[in-house]
Amino acid sequence: MSNEEELARVVFSQGSENALKEGQKEQTYKVSIKKLEAWFGTKQALKDVSLDVKENTITAIIGPSGCGKTTLIRCLNRMHEMTPSSRSRGQVIIDGIDIYDRNIDPVIIKRRIGMVFQKPNPFPTMSIYDNVAAGLKLNGVKDRQLIDEIVKESLQGAGIWEEVKNELDKPGMGLSGGQQQRLCIARALAMQPEVLLMDEPTSALDPMASTKIEELVHDLKQELTIIIVTHNMQQAARVSDYTAFMYLGALVEYGPTKKIFENPEKELTERYISGKFG
Amino acid sequence: MTRLLDLGIDRIRNIIMDMARLSEQSVFTSIDSYDKGTNVKKQIFEWSEKLRVLQDETADLAIELIARYQPVATDLRFIRSCMEIAYGFSRFGRYAYDIVEVLETIGHINDCDKTAVLGMASTVREMILLSVEALQLRDKNASAKLYEMDDTVDALYRKYLREVITPQNDQDKKDMNPRCYISALLILRYLERISDHACYISDSIHYIMTGRSSPRR
Numbered sequence: 001m002s003n004e005e006e007l008a009r010v011v012f013s014q015g016s017e018n019a020l021k022e023g024q025k026e027q028t029y030k031v032s033i034k035k036l037e038a039w040f041g042t043k044q045a046l047k048d049v050s051l052d053v054k055e056n057t058i059t060a061i062i063g064p065s066g067c068g069k070t071t072l073i074r075c076l077n078r079m080h081e082m083t084p085s086s087r088s089r090g091q092v093i094i095d096g097i098d099i100y101d102r103n104i105d106p107v108i109i110k111r112r113i114g115m116v117f118q119k120p121n122p123f124p125t126m127s128i129y130d131n132v133a134a135g136l137k138l139n140g141v142k143d144r145q146l147i148d149e150i151v152k153e154s155l156q157g158a159g160i161w162e163e164v165k166n167e168l169d170k171p172g173m174g175l176s177g178g179q180q181q182r183l184c185i186a187r188a189l190a191m192q193p194e195v196l197l198m199d200e201p202t203s204a205l206d207p208m209a210s211t212k213i214e215e216l217v218h219d220l221k222q223e224l225t226i227i228i229v230t231h232n233m234q235q236a237a238r239v240s241d242y243t244a245f246m247y248l249g250a251l252v253e254y255g256p257t258k259k260i261f262e263n264p265e266k267e268l269t270e271r272y273i274s275g276k277f278g
Numbered sequence: 279m280t281r282l283l284d285l286g287i288d289r290i291r292n293i294i295m296d297m298a299r300l301s302e303q304s305v306f307t308s309i310d311s312y313d314k315g316t317n318v319k320k321q322i323f324e325w326s327e328k329l330r331v332l333q334d335e336t337a338d339l340a341i342e343l344i345a346r347y348q349p350v351a352t353d354l355r356f357i358r359s360c361m362e363i364a365y366g367f368s369r370f371g372r373y374a375y376d377i378v379e380v381l382e383t384i385g386h387i388n389d390c391d392k393t394a395v396l397g398m399a400s401t402v403r404e405m406i407l408l409s410v411e412a413l414q415l416r417d418k419n420a421s422a423k424l425y426e427m428d429d430t431v432d433a434l435y436r437k438y439l440r441e442v443i444t445p446q447n448d449q450d451k452k453d454m455n456p457r458c459y460i461s462a463l464l465i466l467r468y469l470e471r472i473s474d475h476a477c478y479i480s481d482s483i484h485y486i487m488t489g490r491s492s493p494r495r
Contacts, residue, residue, distance in 0.1 A: 234348045261350040263489025270351045275281055 029093075030055035030225040031076065031195060036090035038071050038080055045071040046088070047249040053242070058217060058226045060240035060257065062233055064272065068249040069229040073197045076227065077113040078106040094195060111139065114188030118200040120180030122172030122187075128155075129168040131183055135191045150190050157223075158186035159216045178209025185216065196220065198228040202235065214239050233273055237261045245269045283347040290339050290360050294367070297332050298410040300325055301370035305406055305472060308374040309399040312381060312465060315388050319378045322371075329371035336364035355489060359482035363413065366475040366482075370406070373468040380464045390458035395465050398434045401427055402469045405476040412480050418487035421480040431473040435466050 031053040038046040046068045053059050061069045074080040075088050078099060092099045099109045122131045132151045141147060151168075155161040160182040164175070172183050181201060188196060198217070202210035217226055217239050230236050236243050237257060244254040245264075253260065253269045264270045271277050304325045311318045340357045343349060349357055381387065405427050412420030442459045481492040 233350070237348075237350070262354060264351055273350045274353055275283070 029053055030057075030095065031227070032091070032093040033072075033076070034091040034093065036072070036075060036088065036092065038068075038075055038088040039086060040071075040083065041085045045249050046075065049090070049246075049249075049251045051244055051251060051254050053225060053227060055225050056221050056223075057241040058221050058228060058239055059242045059244060060236035061227065061229045061244045061246060062231075062236050062273075063246035063252075064277075065231075067246040069246055070199055071249075072246065073115075073199060073227055073229055076195070076197055077115055078109050079115070081106070111135075111191050112193055113195045113197060114191060114193035115197045116181070116184050116188055116199070116201045119204050120177055120184050122175070122180050122183050124171075124173050126172055127169045128164050128172050128175070128183060131172040132186050132190045135187060139191075150192075151186075154186040154190040155183075157189045157220065158182045159212060159219070160186060176209070178205050178212060181205060181209070181213060182216065185213075185220075189220075193224065195225045195227065198226065200229055200231060203231060210235070233261075245272060247272070283343065283349055283353060286339065286343040286347070287353065287356065290336060290343070290357065293332055293336050293339070294360055294363055294413070297329055297336075297364055297367040298413060300329055300332075301367040301374075302406050302410060304329070304371045304374035305377075306403060308377040309396075309403070311378055312387075312399075313392060313396060315381075317378075317382070319375075319382055322375045322378045326371035326375040329368045333364040333368040337361050351489075352486065355486045359486045362482045363479050366479045369475050370472055373472050376468050377465050380461050380468075384457050384461040387457055387461050390455065390461065392462075394434065394438045395462050395469070398431055398466055398469050401431055401434075402473050402476070405431075405473055409476040409479040412483050416483060416487055418484045421477065421484050421492060424477045424480045428473045428477050431470055435470045438462065438466055 029052040033049055033051050033053075036046055036049040037044065049068075049072060061072060063069050071080060076092055076094075076099075080086050080088055088100070090100075094109075094113065097104065099106075099113075123134060126134060129151055132154050133147050136147055136150060141150075152161065152165075155164060160179055163179060164170075164183075172180065175183060181204075185196075185201075201217075202213050205213065214235065217228065220226060221241075228236075228240065240257045242255065243257045243260040245252045245260065245266075245268075247268060253264055253266045255265075260269065261273060264273065304322055307318050307325075308322055310316070311322075340361050343357055344354075347353075405424055408420055408424055408427075411417070412424075442454070442463060485491050
């Protein structure tokens with residue numbers, strides 16, 4: 001059984017029969033968010049957000065600071081609940097399974113749904129190799145040959161293999177910012193996720209490094225469903241198939257990127273993307 | 279605070295309005311010269327050249343604005359449409375020049391029956407004014423009226439063509455002066471093309487305002 005199959009088996013075994021039955025109705029979309037609401041203490045960060053994400057697409061989430069973009073994607077892999085005093089309500093259905101179903105282990109969810117953060121965050125004391133292999137080892141994969149293969153595939157998938165193949169034992173922190181971010185993507189890919197969440201993955205990078213990440217994101221959608229939060233509207237326009245515009249915790253408009261950037265339905269969207277506020 | 283993009287959009291809008299006035303003046307002057315037999319070729323040539331230069335200026339500025347500011351939504355549609363509208367006005371100038379060139383090439387036509395050309399010219403004048411007004415007012419509904427008038431223009435052109443091809447009797451044939459019907463046919467054709475471009479300009483305005491392209495006829 002491949003590592004991917006092994007992980008899938010573990011995840012699906014966590015779901016209740018009801019969740020699976022429910023899932024059969026939801027197979028059209030890779031991710032379905034239904035009436036999602038989230039709070040930090042008494043402050044509501046997400047208000048009744050519903051949207052469906054197709055498989056093997058890139059969805060960009062845009063909106064001014066504090067509009068709930070990051071909170072939304074943190075709800076998609078149950079990271080939001082790790083913040084003290086936070087809570088959420090609603091459904092996030094991935095492959096037909098509600099990840100908030102009480103029978104689902106959030107740790108398993110985080111394996112299926114990779115995340116890349118704004119600032120590259122390689123494990124500081126680990127080598128390049130170990131950064132990529134860490135997740136596998138933590139999940140009990142011991143076969144050295146299998147780990148070697150996955151590390152190589154992941155680094156290749158993240159477009160950094162050629163640059164680091166001869167220095168895998170060197171510290172990950174020794175790489176440039178752009179390389180570190182691709183290393184973090186490789187680390188996420190090693191867990192063979194089906195959905196990759198990216199929270200402003202290029203905001204700390206120079207234009208060349210950003211371009212490489214954008215090209216990589218474009219290539220990765222062949223295998224993954226990607227949801228990317230970005231402040232850079234041109235980046236959203238360049239890389240995404242669909243764009244969601246959020247404002248004050250609510251989803252204002254969601255649709256094909258071409259439509260959103262050429263002819264948005266909502267005046268608020270038009271004003272935001274045209275730089276007339278925010 | 280004014281967006282930097284707005285400064286560029288204002289510039290492009292001013293160029294387009296200058297083109298609107300100049301192209302209108304070019305077509306009207308060329309029609310008057312047909313009617314009155316005046317020689318305005320040099321003047322129309324200068325205006326037509328100026329329109330071509332302004333069209334290039336519009337395209338250069340549009341590309342610069344896209345490259346610098348990556349405009350989206352209404353801004354992007356406006357800039358894209360300005361390139362098309364500028365092309366339309368530039369064609370007005372070119373057809374105006376073609377009209378006066380016909381007069382010079384064919385020679386004396388004072389004794390020709392000018393009813394067909396002047397009739398169509400009257401409709402086309404109105405169409406030019408309507409398209410420029412639609413541009414000023416951003417009137418997305420001007421298309422319907424303009425296409426209706428374009429149908430009239432097309433019908434007039436086809437009618438005249440049929441009359442020339444199939445004269446009713448021997449007397450008609452005898453009366454047909456090649457200088458008259460060749461000049462009339464050519465000018466009617468140019469007017470018919472101006473009419474099409476007036477419609478395309480209104481299509482562009484509709485696209486700016488709604489984001490929906492009209493199917494080109």
